Amino acid sequence: MIDLKTQYAGLQLKSPIIVGSSGLTRNPSKSKELEEAGAGAIVLKSLFEEQIEIQANQISDPNDYNPEAEEYLRLYMKQNHLQDYLDLIKRTKEVCTVPVIASINCYKSDAWTEFAAEMEKAGADALELNLFFLSTDLTHNGPLIRDLYIDVIKRVRQTIKIPFTVKMGRNVGNVTALAYQLQANGADGFVLFNRYFQPDINLKTIELIPGSIFSRPEELYDTLRWIAILSGKIPHVSIAGSTGVHNWEGVAKCLIMGASAVEMCSAIYQKGAGVITESLEGLSKWMEEQNFHNIAQFKGMLDASKLPNPTIYERHQFMKYYSNR
Numbered sequence: 001m002i003d004l005k006t007q008y009a010g011l012q013l014k015s016p017i018i019v020g021s022s023g024l025t026r027n028p029s030k031s032k033e034l035e036e037a038g039a040g041a042i043v044l045k046s047l048f049e050e051q052i053e054i055q056a057n058q059i060s061d062p063n064d065y066n067p068e069a070e071e072y073l074r075l076y077m078k079q080n081h082l083q084d085y086l087d088l089i090k091r092t093k094e095v096c097t098v099p100v101i102a103s104i105n106c107y108k109s110d111a112w113t114e115f116a117a118e119m120e121k122a123g124a125d126a127l128e129l130n131l132f133f134l135s136t137d138l139t140h141n142g143p144l145i146r147d148l149y150i151d152v153i154k155r156v157r158q159t160i161k162i163p164f165t166v167k168m169g170r171n172v173g174n175v176t177a178l179a180y181q182l183q184a185n186g187a188d189g190f191v192l193f194n195r196y197f198q199p200d201i202n203l204k205t206i207e208l209i210p211g212s213i214f215s216r217p218e219e220l221y222d223t224l225r226w227i228a229i230l231s232g233k234i235p236h237v238s239i240a241g242s243t244g245v246h247n248w249e250g251v252a253k254c255l256i257m258g259a260s261a262v263e264m265c266s267a268i269y270q271k272g273a274g275v276i277t278e279s280l281e282g283l284s285k286w287m288e289e290q291n292f293h294n295i296a297q298f299k300g301m302l303d304a305s306k307l308p309n310p311t312i313y314e315r316h317q318f319m320k321y322y323s324n325r
């Protein structure tokens, strides 16, 4: 009998496939369908800092109101946007039995902790923090960015008791050092990686256009590398592999590299909820063939700490592949 249960960031999951934060989880009945297809947890669509700011800034002409009334209206609009999100958490919790993870996409360290507390009260089982500091300022250096992250993480840890994870971008510099510090300051897990908007150019009109919103399976390779490095270097780290997980092979590979779970998004958009069922069936079949009964038997088998030469994930590989060609 194959056991697909896994522990991720303090949550017990019935399967290692988590539905990634997106419009897929905007509707509780859709989330239920994804749970029935086998998802081990649901990450709700993010509440974006800008959504609230923009909505609050849209209160027509400020001259129509005295400053006190304007302030009241701004607060009212912020709270109502938040209220919609809290309702989504409650309604999803009513229909789903798997953990429901709320998601915040933020870039300032002050406004968010109070929302995190409200989400916990509304019943979220965990929180995924999508910190978006895409730093391009010439005066921003590594330590400054690291301190911004740590500041947010400390505040959130002081505010909520439920587990929270950090969804990281590839652009954070030294992923390992940052994750190590964030774990030391209270983060319960990491999602590797977030996939940002991809800018492209229409060469006929010479205009900026969006690149593909969906990932391709080949994008998994870099995800695998970093899971292996992080898992090998940080004791007891909890990782969800994300970006490029499209099938059972992607799930198995992330787990072998040391992830506790994966987050899937593009594949579900493109193939429907059935891709979760198919991936779990494929994973179970492969485990049976390999004589594994549970995930613990192969999780992290190839993380950086298990290899005689862990630089295979770093410089070694580069030399081997390019020096003779």
Ligand SMILES: Cc1cc2nc3c(=O)[nH]c(=O)nc-3n(C[C@H](O)[C@H](O)[C@H](O)COP(=O)(O)O)c2cc1C
Residues within 6 Å of the ligand: 020, 021, 022, 023, 045, 046, 047, 103, 105, 130, 167, 193, 194, 195, 213, 214, 215, 216, 242, 243, 244, 245, 263, 264, 265, 266, 267, 269
């Ligand atoms: C249509 C769409 C909407 C998304 N919305 C969010 C979001 O609200 N918050 C978030 O953190 N990530 C969001 N993402 C990113 C996904 O959660 C995920 O990190 C990314 O697509 C990479 O995973 P994948 O390769 O399985 O698609 C979105 C992705 C897509 C395709």
